[in-house]
Amino acid sequence: MNQYQPLACTAEAGAYQKSWTAELRSAISSGAQYAFANADTPHEIFHAMGMPVVTNQWWSAVIAAKQLSTYYFDRMAEMGFHDRLARYSSLPLIAELDGDRERQPWGGLPRPAILCARQSTEDHQRIFDLWAAATGAPQFLFSAPGAPDPQPDWWIRARHDWEALFGSDRLDLMVAEIRDLIAKVEELTGRDFDGAAFSLYMDAIHRQEMLFEEANALVASAERCPIRIAEQIPNVMIPQWHRGSPWALSHARRFLDELADRVERGIAVCPGERVRMMWIGAGLWFDTGFYAAFEESHGAAFVWSMYLPFAADGYIRHDKGDPLRTLAARFATMNEHLHQPPWVNEWLVHQARTYRIDVALMLVPRHDRYSGYGSRFARQALEAAGVRVIEIWSDMVDPREWDRRAMYELVSGELERNGYGPA
């Protein structure tokens, strides 16, 4: 029996977020405002102006983790939407349209003061338009022009050379739209944007992401993986949703310290670790227990998910004296880096080498196509780098086509065919 013990900070992160959500509901009933926003939008503006943010994809993951998504996707069909539309970004909308807040986790979300998305996919503007119609909240949409000349080594160049990497025209547009968002939030809150305070806040975020970079290096270089990815994710993403806040910074530090202690003491997820695996794609939110399914039987541990390394590579942008432009450089191509070639394939190969990966499980969500495009390029690149790739055709929040037993057999069969027999 695996004696793996979670980090102490894991429970703290979960408790913090649950209590934050409860306090948010209470504060809103007293007149406070919050923003409901997609993950690839500059939450920094809302945070800097004292407006809490609920992230669409986080709330989607919570609904799925509470095993509520089957009900909502059945409702989605009853509402007249066809069954091939994307699920991850739309699950909270369907819960909102359903209207029964008591069914939602923690009593549901109150009405947001503003909705914010980026037009990185065609459906985001439509999903947020429906949200706006349902709640009466104004929506703010960022444009998402394409990258004319995508450079494969984005994670290197995006740190310092981001002006050339993303293009001045695209950054100019994003900065102009960020200024428009600031004006909108000023109008909603009656507060003025403080440029000097924002600069300090951006610096705090930078320090937080540097801590995550250290944590990432620790996990990657440890002889055996010290933390399950199901634990990595809340320890990274909950602070990311509150990035730059005193709690987030201190939590990132605590997470790093606990990891360092574990590595020093040789504590491992899987003491008999023989196979190092990566989970490619968003989390399997309705069944995160799957990540531990092969530890005992095959000595196979998931050591990598995108959330920890992306906290560094996706967020660290060195300031050149203009914090708003630095912020624009963080978001101009954020989601695309994770899903489109050449960015995703080259980054995954780099990550696989850094983490000494043997096997990759790749989530291919056929109805969330922008998360699935480029999967074959990624597979090809990983296999060329010596990584065995297993495609998992499923969805991050919809369990209706997920068969845990069949998936276990698929993966264990592949492991065994590749010489990784039962431990």
Place this chain on the structure above:
Amino acid sequence: MRAVAEPGTSVGFIGAGLPSALALAGGIVAIDVECLEAPSDMPAPTGELVEPFVDARVRRVLSQLASDQLAGIQALVFCRDDPVGHIAYIYAQELRRQELISATPSFFLWNLVHRSGASVRTFNEVQARRLEDFLVGCGGARWSAAALVGAIEREGARSTARRALIDATRLARISGSEAFLLWRAGGRLAPEAHAERIEAALRGASNPANGAMRIGLIGSPVVDPHLYRALERHGRIVADPHPAGLAVMPSVPVLEGDPLSAILKAEAENPFALRGLPVARNHAAIVAACVAAGCDTVALQFDPNDDHVGWDAPALRRALRDAGISLVELGFVPAEPAALDGWVDDAMTASGSFA
């Protein structure tokens, strides 16, 4: 058919959103590569790198590239604000980076943003100047104000003919299938030749199909005439405001001040653009087109990979019902053209509209 429809330099494009006046102003003919032949299968290894949920239209242009079928055109412009152009660009760029397709034609991402406002205007003007530089590199001329005005006027003649075609379709003087083919022919013809072809067809079209059920066609973009023919076994398509239909062209640029700004504004504010804002304006334009055509019923269909038009369905259903127009729910378009007739018949029967 090879990609040389007119003398001079020709540049291909994929997806909606490239104002053809911009190519014309540089002495270049823009050709919609969806009007050109494509191999039925994607050759290996390209085919193995494209997931099954990638649109048939994207697969088609990738097949053209992988089989060197676009070698006759010098350059290919991908329209970012149309998912077909955007996704095709992502895949084509990567295939080229991996040297799996040839180095010609050269690629250009047309990044025009379909919104209004000062910052978007500035951005779109930068994109236009970038396009101009690219087309000059292909052998085109720099855009003078006079050339831009001349191009607007030439496109104006095409627009006039297209409006006459829309009117003739609404009056059921010409079938929706014929109108659709005439419309699509513009993807490889200069404006004058296109206008002449439409005018000639309209001169010969004089038999109104009075009494036939008047059908509207909405939903995912349709670029294949088979669906039109299958529907017209039940009546006449008199409106087709889907994203590739007759009504979707932008308004004629208003020539007040800078002609380039006028061209860009007309395209950026096209209410039928897929990524245009606000969404309600798009819904209103679709319903208005169906109402103006006096549709008895509207057929709603989805591409098998649709991931955006489907979000509009409940709102469109409500708006059509409020306008007193019945709806036929076709569902997902079958991949095989031979299955279309039965598929349409079943939906018509289910809706009580079978003719």
